Amino acid sequence: MNDFTAPAPHPSTRASRGVALFRDHGDDIEPLSHGRYQVPGCSGGCYVVDLAVFGGEESCDCPDHRHHPETACKHIHAAIMYRARVRMASRKARSPRYGAAAVAANLARMGA
Numbered sequence: 001m002n003d004f005t006a007p008a009p010h011p012s013t014r015a016s017r018g019v020a021l022f023r024d025h026g027d028d029i030e031p032l033s034h035g036r037y038q039v040p041g042c043s044g045g046c047y048v049v050d051l052a053v054f055g056g057e058e059s060c061d062c063p064d065h066r067h068h069p070e071t072a073c074k075h076i077h078a079a080i081m082y083r084a085r086v087r088m089a090s091r092k093a094r095s096p097r098y099g100a101a102a103v104a105a106n107l108a109r110m111g112a
């Protein structure tokens with residue numbers, strides 16, 4: 001066993017909740033225009049995350065982020081993971097190993 005793993009100081013951080021949100025609802029994230037994403041919340045509603053592609057700071061309209069604007073809420077974490085996944089898909093599109101059709105099917109499956 002590898003016992004060098006540091007214990008997590010906070011078992012349920014916003015980042016880890018963002019990972020869980022992306023794992024469970026990543027396919028339900030909808031890209032909007034100008035770097036904004038509609039991210040489903042746990043209680044059924046949706047929040048709009050702005051990843052500030054034109055500068056400024058990332059924001060989300062959920063209550064958590066309103067009360068703690070200095071930290072990224074789980075929706076922002078999930079939107080960043082979503083954006084990374086889309087970017088990876090478009091990088092593959094430029095690689096000769098992956099045809100554009102395959103990537104388009106991939107994006108369609110992701111709801112992009």
Ligand SMILES: [Zn+2]
Nearest residue numbers: 060062073075
């Ligand atoms: Zn949020």
